[in-house]
Amino acid sequence: MRILMVAAESTPFVKTGGLGEVVGSLARALRKRGHDTRIVIPFYSVIPSELKETVTFRMRWTMSLSWRQQSVGLYEHHAGHGVTYFIENAFYFARDAIYGMSGTYDEGERFAFFSRAVLEALLHLEWVPDVVHLHDWQAALVPFFHEHFYRDVDKLKGVRYVLTVHNLKYQGIFPPGIVGDVLGVGPEVLRTDDMEYYGQANFLKAGLVRAHRVTTVSPTYAEEIRHPYYGEGLDGLFRVLKPPVVGILNGIDLEDYDPAQDPHVFVPYTDLQGKRDNKRLLLESMGLQAETSKMLMVMVSRLVEQKGIDLVLHILSELFQRPVVLMILGSGEAHYEAHLKQAEAHFPRQIRVMTGYNEGLARKLYAAADVYLMPSRFEPCGISQMIAMRYLAVPLVRLTGGLVDTVQPYNPLTGTGVGVTFYEYNAHALLDAVDRVLQLYDDETDRHFYNMTETMRRRPLGWDRSAVAYEALYRSLFPEPPEDVPPSEPPEDVPPSDLPYPEKRMEETKIRERKAALRSAVRMDRAFNPTIGSIV
Structure with a gap:
């Protein structure tokens, strides 16, 4: 084709x-x-x-x-x-x-x-x-x-x-x-x-x-934009659009994003010990060599309202009462940059803000991060959380859009899942999620972070499944397939049951997957705080 x-x-x-x-x-x-x-x-x-x-x-x-x-x-x-x-x-x-x-x-x-x-x-x-x-x-x-x-x-x-x-x-x-x-x-x-x-x-x-x-760019976002909060004035069109909009999840280039081969990182690695080495070297390069025992949180992001920067700014003073270091790389709205730079002046041992964008530095941050922070107000798909998982950083995300489809909440009782999540767009909900990931980080056996990183290794973060889905969608546009169209067979390493598919089965599963993610988040909350009630 x-x-x-x-x-x-x-x-x-x-x-x-x-x-x-x-x-x-x-x-x-x-x-x-x-x-x-x-x-x-x-x-x-x-x-x-x-x-x-x-x-x-x-x-x-x-x-x-x-x-x-x-x-x-x-x-x-x-x-x-x-x-x-x-x-x-x-x-x-x-x-x-x-x-x-x-x-x-x-x-x-x-x-x-x-x-x-x-x-x-x-x-x-x-x-x-x-x-x-x-x-x-x-x-x-x-x-x-x-x-x-x-x-x-x-x-x-x-x-x-x-x-x-x-x-x-x-x-x-x-x-x-x-x-x-x-x-x-x-x-x-x-x-x-x-x-x-x-x-x-x-x-x-x-x-x-x-x-x-x-x-x-994700099944959940395809559903969200049918509603006024996410629809940006076009929700009515998406509700009546025929054929309906299809959500196909983005992927990342696994050859480009490979911590074992990445020339930008301090030390190529394949395990948590390699991450610790990169963390130590990054902190030393930033003049923070005394802070290696603290949990390193990283953001590589545009500094705009969509990315949840308001939530981060609201919790900074409380966040830095905890044993964490925060590093942010990005550029965007001037008032966000100014507020973050002001925080860096007040908390010089716990935050570094690098404005602009540098690909080599971004890779070093992914490689060094214990936790990748992504508290987005909305997120059509998100690439950063997938890169973070490829580099074995635990994602801390708000459950919206593609973050629902890519970050399964971690349950400390069962050891399943890949990240820590929250649902309400609220600064204290974010701070609560930070406290939960700190509890996992402080576990002396490293059991929880090990469980999450092992699950990350098995996640299909590349483009294979999505390329098959796009191919099927292209083929559906023609009564007779164009010449030289290869068969839509799944790649060898992807079970057929895991393939994304055009709208009928996708529509059936995306709501089920989102409900499962929310139930898992509630179970995780209860594991840390048994007094939490149910979400109706």
Whole structure:
């Protein structure tokens, strides 16, 4: 099957978060299953120069974008069995950052240009995909432009569109005038059953109502966005969308994230003793060599409200009355950075805050962490908790979205589960979870942390299962499978009963799994505090 991934970012060329990592890793997993999977992203000036040198020029043409005539350059990169295309325009993409200010008119124009240029590129290439897999709002206008300007192009008539929502918080919402000035269509598209959104133009919604299938990045999040709290104003659409949205869990690249082979960590390792060595060396490098007996908690995160930073700030003074060290790597909203830096000044022996992002340092933090902290208000899937488990760090998470699907609460009575969880979005619920994980950490036999890390080793954190699920979804779009489609057999190390599957069985199991996770969390709470009552 021929598959084209369309996204604003993809590893190894450019990545600001989980989106770029998911696009690159999923494409590699599908290639391993025999599919001709290619990627197209903008040709940003911030792509590292050593990678730009591997890219070759293909062609250039002029394209209409409403009243504008814009130059489009097409470049490509070949590596192994994969091809990545780049859409080039210096006016839109030769900037100091990948993204501008979300919601600004210019941002809408940039990615409208990108979406239409993708279709134009397909007209110039000999290769035509069976499936175009769109990622987030920046790519969601591709089927919109197809419907309005390329409907009668024979070459594109057989193309099917899949749109994956990675984070519904970001939808590409712009003033209504953009539909004529940039998209080049009339105001008739500003209807509630099209791209209108509270008087604005919503790029993501334009794709949702046109894609042949819509997916999101975890089964629980697919259910959550049908409700107002998580639906960001689109919950009504998701409740009536046909076919219904499918949740397919993300994975991580197990070859890239391998603590036994990772060149970034202080000491490659495969067990808890190796983690202790990395912890000791990291603390020494931070001037905290006297704190090795304390539990090391780590966050590698964007510093935004979604990630639960408010909860962390509320408990800092109480947290540092406990034997813990907290290390945070990330950047985001200025007031969060300022508050965390202020805490570092007040508690210099228990917290380090590193703003910005450094991949090598992030790997060192994962390798050294006893506990990985992820108290998200909402989390469509989450990649960090899976990386943490790959590096044998115990996740402490709030049960929401993909965290429900990936972090089974640990039960100290049975020794099952991989992490410590809480449900209420409340600072004291977070502090209670910290106290529970401290009790596990303080166990002199290391029994509890050993049980969790052994379970982590057996968890299928890679892309094998999810690649099979996407393959099945792609195949369902065609009455007759496209040529050269390999059979959808599970990888050898994945039992058929464990495979994710399209909506019918997935819909039946995701509610059951979530209820089981909540029951397990309550049992764990009772194990520590028998006075806790039942959740009704």
